[in-house]
Amino acid sequence: MASDINSAKNEEADLTLTWSGRWTLAHRILAVNVLTLVLVLLAIFYLDSYRNRLEKERVQKVASEATMAATALEAIPPAAQERLLANLSKENESRIRLYGADGQLIMDSWRQTGPTYRLRDPATQRWNKDVARALDRGFNALVGEEPDEDFVEPATDKADAWSEVIASRKSGITETEIRLAPEQTPVFSAAAPVTGGATLLVTDNDRAFTRTVRKQRRSLLIALAVVAALSVLLSLFLARTIVRPLRRIALAAHRVRLGRAREVNVPRLPSRTDEIGLLARSISDMSQSLRQRIDNIEAFAADVTHELKNPLASLRSAVDGLERIEDPALRKQLIDVIRQDIVRLDRLISDVSEAARTDAELARARFELVDLGALIGQLVSSWKERRETGNVRIAFARPRRASAIVMGEPGRLARAIDNIIDNAISFSPPGGLVEVAATHVDDEIRIRIDDEGPGVPPELREAIFNRFHSVRPETESFGRHSGLGLAIARAIVEGHDGEIDVTDRDDAPSGARFTIILKAADRA
Template sequence: MASDIDLARNDETDLVLTWSGRWTLTHRILAVNVLTLVLVLLAILYLDSYRNRLERERVHKVEAMTEFAAVALAEVPPARREALMATLSRQSSARLRLYSADGTLAHDSWTVTGPTYRLRDPTTQKWTKDVARALDRGFNALVGEKNDEDFVEPEVDNAAAWEEVVAARSSGKAHTAIRQAPELTPVFSAAAPVGDGSILLISDNDRSFTRTVRKQRGSLLIALAVVLLLSVLLSLFLARTIVQPLRRIALAAHRVRLGRAREVRVPRLPSRSDEIGLLARSVSDMSQSLRHRIDNIEAFAADVTHELKNPLASLRSAIDGLERIEDPALRNQLVDVIRQDVVRLDRLIGDIGEAARTDAELARARFEPVDLGDLIGQLVSSWETRRETGDVRIAFARPRRASALVMGEPSRLARAIDNLIDNAISFSPPGGLVEIAATHVGDRILVRIDDEGPGVPEQLREAIFNRFHSVRPEAESFGRHSGLGLAIARAIVEGHDGEIDVADRDDAPSGARFTITLKAADRA
């Protein structure tokens, strides 16, 4: 138990939020998910845009070089073309091929320079290259990039074997193509007419393009790792702001359920204005209300036990006396005592049941518009019909119809007002007058019940609303009141979010004034 209490009083500073305290849980969760997705999306879009831009630049470079070389070849004699092509091949590391007008291969720079680039077999490369190629395929699939056509040297090398050469011959303009080497590096090629019917084809396996793109993709992987780390940190942040407070609240609720600690302190988190703060304060208020109700039930049970013992003790004494007393007069007196005790017990048990049911019935009741003018009028008529007022008169200043409307449960409100009328009649002197009024003041309805009795001393004005308060008029018949009437009236009024109080009358020499204050109902 001690450990429970100590834990309940732990510092709540680890649950307090600072800058994010005004963010709702929905905002935080959306921020984490959206931020991660946005960062990844931006990185992918940037890299895809970068790759496409770099690819266009390389294609334009090959195309420009081909057009320039075609112009240069057209200006030199045919005998010098092979030497010029070899020079250009050495400078650019590209392969130059010249096809004659009939489509046959006239010159190839590699016959002079040897291969200036080499298509590599992926099976002979390290595993790191396999990983890089797998990442390339994955990224292309992610952005929807179509794979380029595989680059294969034709078995018969002539103009018809190359689409760009055929297109350049038919259109008279330069045409380009991009193919894919076996290790997924690009082969850029361009064909342009020379002017005498021959076509120049330049091809280049640009490995630097792949290295540049893969370097950028490596940067993307680092960025994704940073995003992942950020996502983890944000998830921990959400765990701290959501899971930890919920766990603390759940633990406190569990201790309340077990009931092992008398005082269980549920964290209220006053600095948080989000749903967690609202939940914490609601659970805290609920636990305090539950604790208050349990205390009231315990006190009520103790009071009931005490109140029942008095008439039972009187009954026991009277019954024991009947066995020993032979005098008929004394026996009649004892029988009368027994009768009064039975009446008192009957009244007490009925009022105890009424008091016990009040809170539960109000919690389940569906409030409806109630015209207090009509309700009080029916109560007054009932008192006059039963003639239980003795010679005490009742005067009711009936308000205009529907001018004293409240939202409530009619039978409960009738019981509260009836208890106050009963109390006023019991304290009124012979021939006294009980005055009742219901008025609409601002947004409130005031029900006033005045009597001409001795009034209520100031020091007892709170105590009279306690259960089993037993200060009664000396002339009242024994057992007529249980001391629960005013307590029931207060419980009913407070269950309607109203107030009840008592004061001295200011318009008469003596007497008490009970006032019920309820919120007025909205008129349709």
């Protein structure tokens, strides 16, 4: 039964994405944050622009009122001037003052009409006004608006107490100013020159301006509340598309850590092409690999136990027989059996240790450029000079210098090739020839090792690379091979991202041909 860990059909419906499946996590997170930020900034910019435009209109209105009042004063007799100012003040809810050329106050509309606006004391207002003023100050700080100066009626009401009046006398045109009343509503003022050196001053505490701006701000706050709700919904969307699958994957990884790999169902999320999908498939593949590794370890342990029991049983039988047999010839045979079993155990333990270390050492190895021509030449020379080959000959077709270069770990590659040569020698008949060649074909290096033995039946060509699978020639001395040589060779070759296989020779009546294929090193 296939493991659920590596199943492509185990994606849960609530983890599936539709239209956003091709968005990366960075794009989704950025989109949510940018959308919320952009909407807030747009609201701030809109409100600031709206307030500035409204403020400009109010300033122009007061300036127009001052200019028209100054023009009207020049067109009517002095006796009617004070009455005109009173009417204009009452109509526009403003205060109009006229200062003579000497700076003294000549006329004041409030003497006729009474106050047309009243500056309120913040201490007498309700708490919601304090909140509104705090929001006003916060908004001004947010947009970098410099605070206006406070509006204070001068103790002695003269022309030089007003900066706009002084500026108007110097420039000869209408000058404006904006100040803040104690309750933070604006007081707009404008000073216009009058014939004869006099100056007319109009002041207006426009509370409607503040009400309009605050009303607009309330509307924007409602809009921002909608944006906040939208942000929450988008956050829930992110939680669904990011947090939930990550939690499922983390739970699956935790169960794998507890040693329940066969029970774990890791979502693979095949429809997702973002980082979460890549992570899910990587975790699933890792879990599958771990399960296979555990199975291999268990099988390896069982095989080692089985292989050790055979020589140990033989040893036990021989030792027990020594106590009962007196015949020197039989005792010598038993001692020979014990010696052979010891050799076999020593060889088996060495190969088991080598097989157990191969994967771990390859994972830590630092690959380097390896000239396979020189490496194989050294191995062949070693076999010819220091090893037992019987009368089997070895021929090596050495490639052109530096034409068979790969990236790898020299010691491990030497062990893999040496194991294949050892196998070819053991199966070769007396006087046989083992041929070794290395060639560069396209972007691959192909190592070919041919022998003149009986060959490998097709049904066994995969099995011979399994650990402890050993079909030895009848003439081989007992205990010379453990059945791990070819398995170690395959593990090393695959650890170098290569391939190894065996076929029949096509250039001889019989014999096996082992081929190792490795990727040629890029030396550009």
